[in-house]
């Protein structure tokens with residue numbers, strides 16, 4: 001099969017990693033119980049920041065958020081390697097900004113994910129993911145973000161949502177843990 005994955009918050013725990021960085025930078029100790037209740041992809045609300053302040057904070061810390069020691073979700077690296085070993089084609093489709101694409105690919109390889117250069121797509125807008133998914137004729141695609149999942153409703157690709165606090169209203173089959181997930 002041809003199987004596609006979003007990266008941030010689908011395969012790696014980026015928001016939680018960023019949450020810790022925000023606490024450090026702002027000298028706060030907002031607990032993870034607050035993080036787990038967030039109903040937005042953005043995390044700034046937990047720190048009392050508005051949308052503009054939150055956007056600036058996120059941008060100013062992108063290097064640190066993307067390229068330090070963000071944990072992968074348990075079982076994600078093993079799950080993808082297992083698919084790869086079984087002969088499935090793995091694709092990555094991330095809307096990270098263009099300037100960060102090359103280093104993101106290197107970072108993902110360094111975490112142990114199986115990556116073919118021509119199977120790594122980066123730097124598109126959220127709403128452009130659908131075009132790539134259609135062009136690639138993916139059999140299966142995984143993402144966490146409601147705004148992206150919303151665009152993928154009427155395509156033949158089987159869509160799974162990576163379970164997160166902010167996507168509970170999305171009515172699609174979900175991946176709760178990569179360690180126990182199987183595609184059938």
Ligand SMILES: [Mg+2]
Pocket residue numbers: 006007008009010143144145
């Ligand atoms: Mg994502």
